[in-house]
Amino acid sequence: MNRRALLKGLAVSPFIAYNETGSTKSPFGSMHVAVIGSGAFGCWTALNLVEQGVQVTLIDPWGPGNSRSSSGGESRLIRSVYGANPIYTQWVQRSFELWLKLQKQAGQRIYFPTGLLWMFSGDDELMQESLPVVEKAGYRIDTLPMNHAEKQFPHINFSDVKSVYYEHSAGYLLSRVACQIIEDRVCKLGGRVIREAALPIHQLSGGLDKITLADGASLYADHFVFACGPWLGQLLPDLLQPIIIPTRQDVLFFGLPEHSEYTQSMPSWVNIGDRIFYGMANPENRGFKVADHSAGDVINPTTVDRTVDIASLKRASEFLSHRFPDLDGAPLVESRVCQYENSPDTHLVIDQYPDADNAWVVGGGSGQGFKISPAVGEYVCSRILERVDHEPLFGISRFL
Template sequence: AGAFGGWTAWHLRRRGARVTLLDAWGPGNSRASSGGETRVIRGTYGPRRVYTVLAARSLALWREHERRWKRQLYCPIGVLWLVEEDDQYERAALPILKETRLAFEELDGAETARRYPQINCEQVRWAILERDAGYLTARLACEAVLAGFLEEGGEYRQLAVRPGDVVAGAMRGVTLSDGSVLRADAYVFAAGPWLGRLFPDVIGDLVRPTRQEVFFFGTPPGDTRFTEEAMPVWADHGARFMYGIPGNRWRGFKVADDTRGPPFDPTAGERQATAEGLRAARAYLGYRFPGLAGAPLLEARVCQYEQSPDEHFIIDRHPGA
């Protein structure tokens, strides 16, 4: 019942299919890649046009569903891309942003510093401000999609799944953690980091979960410079890919490193941040946001990415089907 599973179930149900949605721990749970308080939606993906197109479509659909469900899930506070040295990634994105009609501005270093004095822009040569971008309240969004699916007449069961054998092009049901067997005309496995475990012969290590640490720091009392009213989501695509979200619906000033971490077990892995990760986050925070140097840590989370060999999505039929 994450992003892929929940939305797939919702769309199939809207098309008239009878759908049962299964999840071992529930929508937006703490093990899920789609969980967490916030996730960034941005249009800048370097030269990879397909993801900018998908992001533009996603923004339109979130606006549509916010109206449908009468609740705000997406916060369009913008995304600011800071460029210090190599700018090939950002330069490649500009014509694609124009093509997809995602609103943005190019800012030189001086203008970036003028607009956002709370950011250390001494080495920033230029920046992209994506005005349509922002962040999604991820956990709440997963819950909203499930609620929408149930309103459409779908069935949800909170159980783990084991795929059945594939014989003569068909799967012989799936075994659930309560011992029952569910049989259907078709099966969709949107299991993210668990795909390799579910299909060791077909996927195996081709989908590799990595450990990612996220930190939330406290801002000074009454200091509004680091709220989402005063600044956008920021992305610093330099030697490492650092990013963060101000405010986070009052959870704290989010700082994370997008660089792929070590391999991680999404089921049994301990989700406690490392001292090394915290030191790196603090050092970066003090450099880029001097007013937050020495800020207290409010909380830390460990999530995971799941990585395919070419970093693209895997959407395919089982080879035995």
């Protein structure tokens, strides 16, 4: 049987999706869902579906955690501070549970509980709005008097910092490794993976019965989940090109001194001032990570040259020298050009495509999606299986 015939046959010849005990019984065993994109959103959606016995095909041309993807790179922060709306903190809470469950299943460390130091050079409204929500969820955040902060973290220059907070349960996740683990698990449970790109879809209305792949093959399914991050605007241009905007985000790693105490004593950190910088001491022994949360230039994630911008490097180096004086003059040892896939209001976009209720859009991570991707995948699965109601905050209609 040729590959094209095989793909078409998936719609009419259900393959078996096994659960952990080997049982093949599932009320959803005849449902086939195609998930386009094997980043964090796509992989977690696929995993949740296949665990329910749904037939799943996961499609991505370059694979999980690849260097073009929003889920690429080695590390991502996980924290509970999201402002006054409780849904994100609740999803962090659920995601923590699922990350730890995955870590146990994989027998491989994914989560590193470093704690997180929040430094505000100006208004700390974000923290003030977040504290009641975070405390209600059971997370501990300490307000640090400046003299205590200076004593506890002597490597940091707090001269222009107005307020400091320490979030105990925060830390970082291994992003690329996690995506690879999840996709492997999807396959272990009976899911299928296709290393191919999907072609753009125009004038989508009245439902979707198939997508066309770059090699000309057709893939049929009952539902289609478009979780392809910065490519959403390219794949569904009529709707999403003006809504999902991919921007370049330079990530820099600076060399640490020999026998550096930073790896033992330095928590992960966020610095909110004229710009928002964040980082961590030495993830995966890469060096001292510094990243700028401010949105960069709009890019094409497929064709952009991923050489770090000189102006970006200069800003990061100047910030590093000021905030962490012991690292003044530290050499750049590694760099990456990642990207955000931003929505206009920075909230997630998780909804059915207008006039095509079996096509699902999952994106708009806006730099905050990876950490809550387990909860996102669980929610998308539950929506497809009609177990939960639509969350208006994530609806596409707010942009139409």
